[in-house]
């Protein structure tokens with residue numbers, strides 16, 4: 052870090068906010084308290100660390116510090132905040148080894164997934180830095196009556212909370228926090244209870260980069276800590292990623308408060324389908340189906356849950372999928388040969404096993420892999436393919452390596468899309484077809500945030516593929532897209 056860049060920033064901030072620069076970090080906490088062990092998803096007998104949940108007093112104190120620094124942080128302007136976020140991006144890259152190791156031990160991620168995760172986090176930091184410069188440094192000059200100088204300026208809304216999930220413990224955590232910071236908010240960040248250590252490393256590096264500890268505070272804990280944070284009347288907005296039910300609960304909490312009308316930016320679940328017609332290239336379908344359904348052990352919001360195969364090619368496609376499916380390697384995420392690692396915790400594992408057991412009773416299991424007995428110490432779920440009549444039969448999101456398959460006739464394509472829309476989710480939809488008219492037909496009807504054509508449907512690339520859904524899948528705007536920061540901001544017009 053270049054002291055020439057940093058020193059004046061610190062001085063300026065101190066002047067602006069009258070703040071005390073070196074505040075105590077809130078995590079890991081020094082004070083005694085009940086420590087919850089954090090175990091490794093692939094081996095529950097091993098601990099990665101411990102977590103102490105934030106108390107109501109700590110939530111209060113965090114709000115107080117955040118509210119005090121926020122005007123100064125906002126007044127720094129887009130350019131200065133961008134420099135700090137870019138400094139953090141560099142530090143993240145310098146700590147690649149620590150991040151990859153934590154992704155594997157705390158979140159059960161394979162090396163491939165860990166690399167993608169870190170890459171995305173760094174891309175978010177750099178992209179929102181760029182957007183801070185573009186949207187928050189200079190006012191927009193508006194045409195006004197003669198002699199009037201009308202301007203519109205973007206400002207942070209105040210104290211923003213980010214509540215993040217365990218499935219992208221680094222990328223989503225960093226993405227939401229850096230967006231809120233870039234827009235000029237002070238941030239109270241609550242990571243998922245399963246993955247606070249990755250978040251703690253990210254926050255530590257952000258502080259080392261020069262982002263004031265008061266402007267980015269980490270409050271570890273479970274849903275009750277999230278509840279305390281969202282119930283606070285000083286909160287100006289929440290960026291949330293997680294389940295639809297939790298987003299709805301947060302909405303209710305926000306609605307019950309006196310205080311500023313808080314913004315909720317929510318990115319939630321999906322019931323993601325892929326439609327494959329008879330013009331599709333089988334080799335490509337096999338590769339994309341397996342990646343979309345089983346990469347990250349199916350624990351991606353965008354992951355494929357429901358594959359629709361056109362009847363006349365269904366048997367041929369399934370025969371080819373079978374080969375690739377049986378070659379999937381389930382195991383220790385530290386091994387380079389592993390394709391499918393563990394799911395996050397015993398609760399997730401049990402929910403998936405219940406789902407599979409119900410389908411087993413109805414003889415709807417197409418294939419299920421055998422997994423090695425040595426994996427019994429971890430939360431492994433055998434990749435499974437289940438036959439269904441329609442996506443309507445899927446009542447809840449099955450967040451793991453379980454894929455459902457249904458067949459459809461060419462004349463039923465319109466109905467298939469209606470059924471997919473009827474789930475109420477609207478995150479991702481894949482289509483494999485070489486017929487342009489089919490592509491246009493599906494695109495015009497599908498109510499989804501991300502429509503993937505002739506490719507896999509895993510995720511998003513910051514800037515070129517902004518990501519997010521609609522309906523039960525979230526509020527938008529898309530993470531990694533040009534409109535995201537605006538939801539974290541307020542506009543002030545001078546005329």
Ligand code: ADP
Pocket residue numbers: 214215216217218241242243244272273274275276277278281292293294295296297298300301
């Ligand atoms: P997942 O299914 O991904 O575990 P959750 O929606 O349960 O999704 O969790 C996502 C995040 O929301 C986590 O950080 C969790 O602690 C937090 N959370 C859970 N319940 C609440 C709540 N009532 N209010 C605020 N945050 C919550």
